[in-house]
Amino acid sequence: MKHMWRYVVLALLATAVATTVAVAQEVSFKDPVGDDNGPGNYTYPTDKVYQPGSFDLTSFKVKVSGGKANIEVGQNSQLEDKCWAMQYGFCVQMVFVFIKTDASAGHAEGLPGLNVQFAPEAGWNKVIILSPQPTSRVRQEVEQKVAKSLQADVIVPNRVAGSGKVISTRVDLKDLGAGDITKWGYQVLMQSNEGFPAATDLLTRKVNEYEGQHRFGGGNDADCDPHVMDLLAGDGVGDKSEADAQHTMLAYECNPDGTSKKLATLTMVYVKK
Structure with a gap:
């Protein structure tokens, strides 16, 4: 009987450890609703395909299972899947997930077309691109437009899916590090x-001074403004103050000739201990 209780106790301890490990393998953040305005004044294109909330980030989750990292990005609108002949359940959004896996090193520059940089302590090590475009085209664009020194750290998943208000994908955990x-x-x-x-x-998609049928508005017609509508900020818990933190990160200045005087500078969000 004594031996039986010993096995029971060991089994319970093993279950507790397994539960702790499972919890440790999930990360979840929230973002406030209604802050899909970049540095504070960006506006949507005028075409009806860009529904209100289409670029309003509301949640982000990473969960590890069986050597895979399952990633979910929530936004504040039902995904539109009947435009532009896209085949993955969404069509107007494009999401960039930057991850800092190494506290002592990372890339400060953003990717082409985003017009952002990362703070010295926030350099990224991997970025996952969630695009409704065919995987082959996204990879070709990466090869043609991303600096050679960054390409090895850009991950284009084999498959991305949109359903309801969530865009998701799975990548090999070993590819993240x-x-x-x-x-x-x-x-x-x-x-x-x-x-x-x-x-x-x-x-x-570019942000111009005035919105157009397929252009965001509120920015600058040159390439000195950040082309980002929403992002994670603060503690990533969805507090309203995080909208102000977003606006601060995406603040920028342009020179008279349209070159950048002050580039939008981003930081990372971490799990609050």
Whole structure:
């Protein structure tokens, strides 16, 4: 009987450890509703395909299971899947998930078309692109437009799916790197899928001074403004103050000739201990 109780206790301890590990393998953040305005004054394109809330990031989750990282990005509108012949359940959104896995190193520059940089302590190590474009095209664009020094750290998933208000994908955990995902830093940028991007832009939609049928408004006609509608900020708990933190990160200044005087500078969001 004594031995039986010993096995029971050991089994309970093993279950507790397994539960702790499972919890440690999930990361979840929230973002306030209604802050899909970039630095505070960006507006949507006028075409009806861009429904209100289409670029309003509301949640982000990473869960590890069976050597895979399952990623979910929530936004504040039912996904539209009947435009532009896209086949993955969504069509107007494009999401960039930047991850800092190494506390001592990382890339400061953003990707082409975003017009952002990362603070020295927030350099990213991996970025996952969630696009409704065919995987082959996204990879080709990465090869043609992303600096060679960054390409190895850009992950284009084999499959991305949209359903309801969530865009999701799965990537191999080994492609992200070793470590505890609850200690990594994250930044999620909401952009728009552009099938006819500028020559140097990575399938991203521009922000101009005035909105147009397929252009965001409120920015600058040159390339000195951040082309980002929403992102994670603060503690990533969905507090209203995080909208102000977003506006601060995306603040920018342009020179008279349209070049950048002050580039929008981003930080990472971490799990609050």
